[in-house]
Amino acid sequence: MIDVLVIGGGNAALCAALMAREAGASVLLLEAAPRAWRGGNSSHTRNLRCMHDAPQDVLVDAYPEEEFWQDLLKVTGGLTDEKLARLAIRASAGCRDWMRSHGVRFQPPLSGALHVARTNAFFMGGGKALVNAYYRSAERLGVQIRYEAPVDRLDIVGGEFRAAYVKGERIEARACVLAAGGFESNRDWLREAWGQNERGEWPADNFLIRGTKFNQGVLIKHMQEQGADMIGDPTQSHCVAIDARAPLYDGGICTRIDCVSLGVVVNQQGERFYDEGEDFWPKRYAIWGRLVAQQPGQIGYSIIDGKAIGRFMPPVFPGVQADSLPELARKLGLPEATFMATLNAYNTACRVGTFDHTALDDCHTEGLSPAKTHWALPLDTGPYYGYALRPGITFTYLGLKVNEQSAVHFGGVPSPNLYVAGEMMAGNVLGQGYTAGVGMSIGTAFGRIAGTEAARAALQMKATERDCAAA
Numbered sequence: 001m002i003d004v005l006v007i008g009g010g011n012a013a014l015c016a017a018l019m020a021r022e023a024g025a026s027v028l029l030l031e032a033a034p035r036a037w038r039g040g041n042s043s044h045t046r047n048l049r050c051m052h053d054a055p056q057d058v059l060v061d062a063y064p065e066e067e068f069w070q071d072l073l074k075v076t077g078g079l080t081d082e083k084l085a086r087l088a089i090r091a092s093a094g095c096r097d098w099m100r101s102h103g104v105r106f107q108p109p110l111s112g113a114l115h116v117a118r119t120n121a122f123f124m125g126g127g128k129a130l131v132n133a134y135y136r137s138a139e140r141l142g143v144q145i146r147y148e149a150p151v152d153r154l155d156i157v158g159g160e161f162r163a164a165y166v167k168g169e170r171i172e173a174r175a176c177v178l179a180a181g182g183f184e185s186n187r188d189w190l191r192e193a194w195g196q197n198e199r200g201e202w203p204a205d206n207f208l209i210r211g212t213k214f215n216q217g218v219l220i221k222h223m224q225e226q227g228a229d230m231i232g233d234p235t236q237s238h239c240v241a242i243d244a245r246a247p248l249y250d251g252g253i254c255t256r257i258d259c260v261s262l263g264v265v266v267n268q269q270g271e272r273f274y275d276e277g278e279d280f281w282p283k284r285y286a287i288w289g290r291l292v293a294q295q296p297g298q299i300g301y302s303i304i305d306g307k308a309i310g311r312f313m314p315p316v317f318p319g320v321q322a323d324s325l326p327e328l329a330r331k332l333g334l335p336e337a338t339f340m341a342t343l344n345a346y347n348t349a350c351r352v353g354t355f356d357h358t359a360l361d362d363c364h365t366e367g368l369s370p371a372k373t374h375w376a377l378p379l380d381t382g383p384y385y386g387y388a389l390r391p392g393i394t395f396t397y398l399g400l401k402v403n404e405q406s407a408v409h410f411g412g413v414p415s416p417n418l419y420v421a422g423e424m425m426a427g428n429v430l431g432q433g434y435t436a437g438v439g440m441s442i443g444t445a446f447g448r449i450a451g452t453e454a455a456r457a458a459l460q461m462k463a464t465e466r467d468c469a470a471a
């Protein structure tokens with residue numbers, strides 16, 4: 001029998017598999033996707049958020065524990081477990097050497113990335129290179145890997161893991177780590193979770209999925225049915241405003257629209273609906289998907305002028321371009337009169353100080369609702385650009401409740417041999433909101449813990465089996 005079964009094939013699963021193998025356990029990893037699509041959402045990532053008290057390799061200045069914690073507290077509005085959050089934060093300080101030992105390489109951010117040279121370490125070659133490095137290392141260390149192996153249920157007796165089932169095949173193991181992502185790719189479940197709004201729309205029908213199509217939440221649902229303790233609200237997720245022209249799945253990072261804070265955003269009625277300059281973009285980009293989801297037709301339009309060009313990472317598709325704002329309204333199919341009233345009111349309300357996109361500057365609006373509190377410059381310089389926005393769901397927060405050992409709980413009691421990591425438990429730390437790079441910090445921290453704990457449980461069980469056989 002295998003010691004540790006790891007279910008999933010992204011960052012959290014790979015960290016768990018590598019740690020369990022390093023601890024001396026035999027490990028089998030089951031990835032639902034075919035080899036070419038392995039790595040889940042992790043293959044789309046670019047960086048992880050790291051605490052550090054002084055400049056370190058690719059990270060400048062310092063990003064102390066307390067600041068990281070305060071950032072997390074702010075974005076989650078307090079919906080976070082401080083003990084688990086601090087555990088992930090502290091683990092982020094020391095994980096890069098271990099990651100390097102498995103072939104991950106880092107680089108400073110490219111200019112135009114989200115003001116994150118201080119807080120986030122970027123993966124050279126992105127998340128795809130990271131997962132490839134981990135798979136190579138896992139293979140070298142003797143981790144067995146099976147692709148196209150979706151697990152649909154587990155055999156759990158009294159909170160203890162016994163086996164997993166793949167297409168009817170029973171696979172037994174002494175311990176198990178669940179790291180099979182959220183349920184973001186399951187459109188029916190998203191529809192059910194978001195329900196129907198007051199306009200009779202089903203908002204989730206207009207969501208696009210930024211990452212893998214394989215995170216269907218099969219095991220989240222199964223664990224719920226098995227009576228595992230759950231955490232999080234099914235409507236809470238990391239949800240970004242992305243280019244409405246993005247594909248349904250796997251559009252990845254290049255479909256994100258990063259110019260929101262440089263202009264204004266209107267809905268299909270041509271009206272603004274939120275402060276585009278509320279905070280730095282890395283701290284705010286993840287609320288815009290939800291904001292767009294709440295608009296009629298689940299669509300928004302990010303409007304900028306020529307001054308914004310060169311100040312943000314350009315998305316993969318060019319924006320709709322026009323020489324004047326009325327022409328832009330017509331090209332975007334927006335009601336011209338309301339659009340122009342909105343834009344004129346905004347332009348008149350701008351109080352321009354010293355524009356600085358790297359600081360919470362003093363360019364703001366006065367007497368406008370909603371206000372734009374920073375980076376408010378009149379949109380007065382052609383050409384003008386517009387990007388249609390849709391909610392792009394990154395990952396969901398509903399998951400399994402854990403303790404510091406990353407153990408799955410049943411009725412408040414931790415399982416002796418079933419652990420969970422990554423998106424399947426990120427909701428313990430992220431009740432709502434997001435700050436860039438923390439998904440990989442959580443997945444790396446709890447993936448490593450889950451792997452270590454699973455190996456410990458399995459090897460202990462093996463020793464007991466040996467003792468019993470010898471007696």
Ligand SMILES: Cc1cc2nc3c(=O)[nH]c(=O)nc-3n(C[C@H](O)[C@H](O)[C@H](O)COP(=O)(O)OP(=O)(O)OC[C@H]3O[C@@H](n4cnc5c(N)ncnc54)[C@H](O)[C@@H]3O)c2cc1C
Pocket residue numbers: 007008009010011012013030031032033038039040041042043044045046047048049149150151152179180181182210211212214215216217218219251252253394395421422423424436437438439440441443
């Ligand atoms: C476009 C994009 C960009 C992102 N950028 C960043 C970033 O820069 N920094 C950051 O911190 N976070 C980022 N994230 C979020 C990040 O991807 C996640 O927080 C993190 O990768 C989660 O890792 P995971 O291992 O839990 O899930 P995943 O990487 O999604 O892995 C889940 C795995 O489980 C497999 N699976 C699913 N169901 C089953 C099953 N039933 N049986 C077997 N296998 C199954 C899937 O095939 C997949 O391999 C980004 C996400 C996206 C989509």
